[in-house]
Amino acid sequence: MVRGRISRLSVCDVRFPTSLGGHGSDAMHTDPDYSAAYVIIETDAEDGLKGYGITFTLGKGTEVVVCAVNALAQHVLNKDLRDIVGDFRGFYRQLTSDGQLRWIGPEKGVVHLATAAVLNALWDLWAKQEGKPLWKLLVDMDPKTLLSCIDFRYITDVLTEEEAYEILQKGRVGNREREAQMLAHGYPAYTTSCAWLGYSDDTLKQLCSKALKDGWTRFKVKVGADLQDDIRRCRLIRDMIGPEKTLMMDANQRWDVPEAVEWMSRLAEFKPLWIEEPTSPDDILGHATISKCHNRVIFKQLLQANALQFLQIDSCRLGSVNENLSVLLMAQKFGIPVCPHAGGVGLCELVQHLIIFDYIAVSASLKNRMCEYVDHLHEHFKYPVIIKKASYMPPKDAGYSTEMKEESVKKHRFPDGEVWKKLLAGQEN
């Protein structure tokens, strides 16, 4: 089914001025402009299908990721799509282990974000050519082919290909029922939209009250900048949602280890289910509870060290579907629930595919599991997420839901789109 030679790869710096409203603000990122390096891959096939891939950024620095995408392009251009997906592990390694480029990573930071954008576009294209949403492409894929997409380098001490195969075989039991269940009821979500650090108490109350009306039962609050402030905000939310509903906290890497312990002992009275990113994302031994990490090697150790009670995957920080598959399989082996990181631009659109696949084909469990949801910027996507009763409804359109509206991209291109031209002109005056 797969067809065509990659004839063009273009990449664009798209930014949304979210900092103007304090959206997305936390203890470490006080003024984010949610942005993306947006990749478009074209082939010479007659179907005219294109693959769209994004990686999420916070404004400044998106141009650096764009530059890295261009550096990776030579590994993609003129390749036959069949050769890429036919040996996806080999192709993944080629991208991540280029003898010169890997020095500026490896598999982390700018280069890994760029890798994710490129691979996300290829997965989108593959799913479109197969006429399936990405989650369905994965669910229908035979285990051997699926495993041939994963690079097991550096994780075989914890998960071998044989063990991964067994996990997938087990996951087949009851998968039809789980797929039907997903299509009917969707995957449970929680909301982070109410309590960004930059929001006033009034905004917080208003959003929380609306979310309760919309049926949300799980809420996340940003903490970590000022303890008294945190106590006040957590009390406010806990009072509004009542003792039964679920509250999570996220410090976004603000603390040192002793600071985290002290701070959280003060916030314990508000009964958080987890504390997210209490300290440096590189600090495996200092970690606790939940963490978004930059590659499978870090996740592997967090699992080995029993440093996690929940695990957060990210569709754009890890090396696309390929690397996320390896982390889902490791989490299953260790029995740790996966609660994906989402929000930003497009993270919800993408990660819903991965977690729905995880439920149907890997974990077969919803216990202690939920996927983050943030109510921003979906209007710019051609196939936006659909939330019903606080659950993600499985996408039905072919592809990875990565495609943005042409008009949105045009307007928000940095620095020459209409939106930025106006804003930048305003700054100059």
Place this chain on the structure above:
Amino acid sequence: MVRGRISRLSVCDVRFPTSLGGHGSDAMHTDPDYSAAYVIIETDAEDGLKGYGITFTLGKGTEVVVCAVNALAQHVLNKDLRDIVGDFRGFYRQLTSDGQLRWIGPEKGVVHLATAAVLNALWDLWAKQEGKPLWKLLVDMDPKTLLSCIDFRYITDVLTEEEAYEILQKGRVGNREREAQMLAHGYPAYTTSCAWLGYSDDTLKQLCSKALKDGWTRFKVKVGADLQDDIRRCRLIRDMIGPEKTLMMDANQRWDVPEAVEWMSRLAEFKPLWIEEPTSPDDILGHATISKCHNRVIFKQLLQANALQFLQIDSCRLGSVNENLSVLLMAQKFGIPVCPHAGGVGLCELVQHLIIFDYIAVSASLKNRMCEYVDHLHEHFKYPVIIKKASYMPPKDAGYSTEMKEESVKKHRFPDGEVWKKLLAGQEN
């Protein structure tokens, strides 16, 4: 003494076509072109002094680091140098914790390499204005000022500022004698020049025989691509240098953990002092013996986990002098010998300052300690390293030895320098 407002920051992509000779080749980097993002900082002071900073890269991707340097420039331009070095900790954190830019790191990969280049230039400028080589600037600095350059975020569970102060106070005992000793005899070095993976056995023999004549007693060999090949090459070197001299091995991240254990059991007969980077640089729990890491948080855990017997700092992968100071102090607390990584372009020139400072003011010991040396590309530096009897002689010129010859930079600019114009034209034909 410090003076001037930063009036200009420029950055240049400088590449040396080392891959043509197989220099620098190892199991993961088969065709490196040793390169640098080269930063020049100018002030409005009348002295006309400039600060030069580099970060080391392997060719492709240098343009991405250049792009990241430009993204950081806004934090440097128009600042008073007094304000920067007067609160160097604050400035360091500003560079590494920019609310938007840190997303594409944080403190790792491209952004951290760019941070190092910028900070290296500032340290060079500071030392030049003080009229001292950098190691001497550090040795003469009072402990409080020195500690005010370090960001202790994420490491206070292992090293507090008070503990660091005590280490520096202890380091004052006998420092005059150690300084005199360094000036007379230099800091012990080992050589990696003989045994790159891409060298033929004949080249290896020839270089090894010459190194023995030049007085070298410690040798490093690259391994990891092919076991039979490694056995042959290690035997060849061990036979040439005899049983008494020191041999080290470096796998450059090639192996999985079980693979590393098996492979090294086969190479053990050649009695290596250490095996360097057996697996992923992110794998703290899987690690053994020696590792080059991307930031102080990773080093902290390697020390906590007793995963290191030797510690390798790097002048360009860590956040310049500032972050290296924190790692030197942690290593001293844990009693782990530091054996710096060097080679590349300029890594020897820079890191000699740090290790000479370490001996005089922190560790006060040469036991099991030595600094890597590679005999490439020194001719492009205005103040190249001086090796006498297999030891680094302390630099006497003011600054951080980071300045390259103007002519060399001009010739090797990528892609428009004379050297690359010729090479690229050759490729087209």
